[in-house]
Amino acid sequence: MLWDIRQIIVFLHILLAITWVGGVFFIGWGVVPAIRKEAYTDQRRFLLALMQWSHSLLTGAGGGVIATGILLGTVFGPISRWNDIWHTYFGTIWMMALVVGILTLFWGVWIGFRYSIGVLSDAALWEAADNGDTTPLFRALAKAALLESVEVAGFVTLIVLMVFL
Known part of the structure; x- marks a missing residue:
């Protein structure tokens, strides 16, 4: 029974990771390049709506x-004491992944x-680009990409x- 629950949590962990990483990549590398042919103000409206809708998801x-990573390392994994984190290979990698995951989500x-929402909310920046002054918008978008x-x-x-775990 415990093994079955662990397998469900592994499945959820992978599904959620695909959603998180894939969603960010799809918006940045799929949607944004696809709408570049639209007018700047249309791009702004669409991207603003998309970002606001997808943010909570x-x-x-x-x-x-x-959360599932924490469960997989502790309740359903080999970490049972604080000592396991600092004195085992798995624990060290797990803790690094936890810290990187939290910092990545926070960032x-x-x-x-x-x-990005600030850039997308600045209608004047996008209207100026529609009127031929693209430099300020391109600078703001370059900073957003960075x-x-x-x-x-x-x-x-x-x-x-995860490859080393």
């Missing part, structure tokens, strides 16, 4: 990955998302850590 998925929610790349680096780090 992706944040929930990220939180779920962290995505409080830094990357907030900056900030979001920190989240991507967190995802890559998590995947590397």
Whole structure:
């Protein structure tokens, strides 16, 4: 019975990770390039609505990955004492993954998302781009991409850590 519950939690962990990472990647590398042919103000409206709609879903998925990861390492895994975290290979990798996961989610929610919403909410920036002055918008979008790349680096780090578990 315990093994069956563990398998369900592993399934949820993987499904939530696919949703979190895949959702962020799909928006950044799929949706954004696909709408580049639209007028800037149309891009702004669509992306603002998409980001606001998907934010809670992706944040929930990220939180779920962290929660199921904690369960898989402790209740359904080999970590039963604090000593196991600091004195075993699994515990050390697990703790690094936990810290990276929490920091990645924090960064995505409080830094990357907030900056992106700020850029998308600045209608004057997008209207100026529609009128030919694209430099301020492109600078703001480049900064948004740079900030979001920190989240991507967190995802890559998590995947590397999971390979070593």
